[in-house]
Amino acid sequence: MAHRVCPWWLGYFLISPLRKWRQNPGKILDGFVREGMTVLEPGPGMGFFTIDLLRQVGPAGRVVAIDVQEKMLSRLKRRAAKAGLIKSLDARLASPNSMAIEDLAGMADFTLAFAVVHEFPDAGEFFRQVSAASKANSSLLLAEPSGHVTPMEFKGELGAASRYGFHLFSRPNIRGSRAALLRKH
Numbered sequence: 001m002a003h004r005v006c007p008w009w010l011g012y013f014l015i016s017p018l019r020k021w022r023q024n025p026g027k028i029l030d031g032f033v034r035e036g037m038t039v040l041e042p043g044p045g046m047g048f049f050t051i052d053l054l055r056q057v058g059p060a061g062r063v064v065a066i067d068v069q070e071k072m073l074s075r076l077k078r079r080a081a082k083a084g085l086i087k088s089l090d091a092r093l094a095s096p097n098s099m100a101i102e103d104l105a106g107m108a109d110f111t112l113a114f115a116v117v118h119e120f121p122d123a124g125e126f127f128r129q130v131s132a133a134s135k136a137n138s139s140l141l142l143a144e145p146s147g148h149v150t151p152m153e154f155k156g157e158l159g160a161a162s163r164y165g166f167h168l169f170s171r172p173n174i175r176g177s178r179a180a181l182l183r184k185h
């Protein structure tokens with residue numbers, strides 16, 4: 001069953017620089033993103049990872065950041081603008097069951113799903129939509145907060161991912177998280 005959606009005001013805590021001590025975006029994302037890539041980031045919140053992703057894809061790339069909360073997206077856009085990176089940001093307001101990414105069919109090179117899948121009403125629907133938007137052999141880094149998501153729930157998410165063509169490649173070690181690197185066949 002889905003967990004409740006993180007309240008918008010928690011977004012401010014999630015972008016705290018102190019978080020970098022436990023979860024450093026540079027280290028977590030190392031090696032996944034190259035210039036010019038199209039990156040999907042469902043549930044970016046206020047953009048703890050998005051600013052790094054935008055830097056990594058550069059002006060020729062694009063980060064499609066999809067959230068259900070307008071307040072998360074407006075703060076994300078302000079932060080991207082301040083960093084001079086807004087041109088590569090494609091911020092989209094989603095509804096809980098639809099990320100509205102049908103136009104991206106087969107285009108995404110990499111997806112970051114950090115602390116978000118457990119908030120989706122249906123994990124299978126999440127992976128179905130991401131799979132349709134992803135290139136063959138592209139990667140999806142899935143990380144869920146270990147304090148909220150039980151090992152059984154995480155196993156269920158991996159099962160849902162595999163039904164939509166994402167197979168387990170490795171289990172990265174990310175503090176405070178259950179994580180998996182998935183590859184699309």
Ligand SMILES: C[S@@+](CC[C@H](N)C(=O)[O-])C[C@H]1O[C@@H](n2cnc3c(N)ncnc32)[C@H](O)[C@@H]1O
Nearest residue numbers: 006014043044045048067068069096114115119
């Ligand atoms: C716990 S926060 C994580 C934010 C960010 N990924 C991070 O690690 O800092 C979860 C985010 O997912 C968003 N979210 C929840 N359900 C969603 C859905 N169905 N579609 C898109 N975004 C969703 C929430 O609004 C929130 O911004």
